[in-house]
Amino acid sequence: MLAQARARDAADPLREYRAHFALPEGVIYLDGNSLGVLPKATAGRMAGVVRGEWGEGLIRSWNSADWIGLPRRVGGRIAPLVGAAPDTVIACDSTSINLFKLIAAALAMRPGRKVVLSEPGNFPTDLYMIAGLEAQGLAERRLAPRDRIADALDGDVALLLLTHVHYKTGEVFDMAALTRAAHEAGALVLWDLSHSAGAIPVELDGCGADFAVGCGYKYLNGGPGAPAFAYVAQRHHAALEQPLTGWMGHAAPFAFSDDYQPAPGVGRLLCGTPPILGLSALEVGVDLVAEIGIERLAAKSRALSEFFRTCLDQAGVALELVSPPDPMQRGSQLSFRHPEAYAICQALIARGVIGDFRDPDILRFGFAPAYVSFEDVAEAVRHLAEVLETGEWQRDEFRERAAVT
Numbered sequence: 001m002l003a004q005a006r007a008r009d010a011a012d013p014l015r016e017y018r019a020h021f022a023l024p025e026g027v028i029y030l031d032g033n034s035l036g037v038l039p040k041a042t043a044g045r046m047a048g049v050v051r052g053e054w055g056e057g058l059i060r061s062w063n064s065a066d067w068i069g070l071p072r073r074v075g076g077r078i079a080p081l082v083g084a085a086p087d088t089v090i091a092c093d094s095t096s097i098n099l100f101k102l103i104a105a106a107l108a109m110r111p112g113r114k115v116v117l118s119e120p121g122n123f124p125t126d127l128y129m130i131a132g133l134e135a136q137g138l139a140e141r142r143l144a145p146r147d148r149i150a151d152a153l154d155g156d157v158a159l160l161l162l163t164h165v166h167y168k169t170g171e172v173f174d175m176a177a178l179t180r181a182a183h184e185a186g187a188l189v190l191w192d193l194s195h196s197a198g199a200i201p202v203e204l205d206g207c208g209a210d211f212a213v214g215c216g217y218k219y220l221n222g223g224p225g226a227p228a229f230a231y232v233a234q235r236h237h238a239a240l241e242q243p244l245t246g247w248m249g250h251a252a253p254f255a256f257s258d259d260y261q262p263a264p265g266v267g268r269l270l271c272g273t274p275p276i277l278g279l280s281a282l283e284v285g286v287d288l289v290a291e292i293g294i295e296r297l298a299a300k301s302r303a304l305s306e307f308f309r310t311c312l313d314q315a316g317v318a319l320e321l322v323s324p325p326d327p328m329q330r331g332s333q334l335s336f337r338h339p340e341a342y343a344i345c346q347a348l349i350a351r352g353v354i355g356d357f358r359d360p361d362i363l364r365f366g367f368a369p370a371y372v373s374f375e376d377v378a379e380a381v382r383h384l385a386e387v388l389e390t391g392e393w394q395r396d397e398f399r400e401r402a403a404v405t
């Protein structure tokens with residue numbers, strides 16, 4: 001397995017990029033889908049922003065370092081990764097807050113309709129944000145399993161809100177087909193791209209999507225709690241009204257007017273003062289992903305996850321795969337079901353193999369293609385096979401649940 005892996009690494013067109021990431025010694029990191037690895041350039045950029053732009057430039061840096069333009073600039077760099085025109089994406093707030101703004105905006109665009117349709121088992125924050133608007137009397141939450149979503153799209157549905165790549169299983173929705181179905185029913189569509197952006201190609205404009213949100217700290221390597229992004233299709237820019245009408249989303253924030261006038265386009269999605277440190281770190285991560293290119297990343301991601309399955313076969317490990325077996329039908333991850341998934345995950349972490357556990361019984365391995373190597377995959381499978389063979393996961397220390405899993 002190892003020889004095979006090394007041969008694949010030697011032939012990997014992305015192999016040079018691993019050196020751009022600060023991977024800790026002795027760690028095989030298969031959790032870039034939860035928190036991407038630190039790009040080496042980020043520390044230098046942060047030092048420059050902190051000491052130079054903040055320390056020396058102080059308030060002048062809003063202009064001289066273009067802090068004021070940063071949310072749009074970073075959004076413009078994310079845009080091509082998700083198949084969007086540059087002025088349709090902005091980097092701001094968290095994914096949860098962007099969901100709130102865009103769900104509310106969509107509801108306002110469909111007067112007379114209140115239903116926000118999603119699927120049970122969608123990422124919790126997506127479902128909770130709908131519930132919050134429901135508690136305010138503004139929305140009505142409807143959940144339909146994936147094979148019945150098309151049937152649930154009736155004349156009451158204002159918005160279809162789905163996560164493109166499922167966080168647990170990695171299953172990918174057919175964005176073009178579902179967007180079409182929603183539009184035929186007179187509904188708008190909001191895609192959560194948290195597990196797509198930077199991992200697999202997305203064609204927001206091409207699919208005719210209305211809105212999208214996504215995470216900055218997963219495959220975009222923006223760092224813990226990095227700002228998220230939001231997309232609004234060009235055709236909705238003039239009509240878009242979102243309820244968090246803070247001064248930074250004003251057309252002229254420094255006119256200090258008593259009355260709110262939304263900024264043109266996605267600029268009106270801004271609320272308060274943008275987090276410059278976080279956006280600066282995110283820009284480094286996004287630039288690196290953009291430099292590699294999404295097609296090459298996706299191709300390597302598929303090769304890595306398929307290699308993981310080949311290694312499992314060769315090692316004689318039989319685990320129940322819950323991700324689609326066809327790599328074109330899944331994101332950049334493989335998930336397996338095992339009743340002792342938590343303890344197995346902990347035993348692997350103790351060996352330096354970091355994957356993650358998703359309640360109640362999912363063992364999840366993410367293959368961030370920018371820095372994960374085939375050797376990482378072969379070694380991870382070797383450790384997994386050993387953990388299962390030796391029953392090492394049965395130790396008490398691996399079964400105690402931590403607060404953050």
Ligand SMILES: *Cc1c(COP(=O)(O)O)cnc(C)c1O
Nearest residue numbers: 094095096123125163167192194
């Ligand atoms: C990670 C993730 C989020 C995270 O939202 P935050 O506001 O950043 O906590 C949202 N949606 C999905 C589908 C995710 O995977």
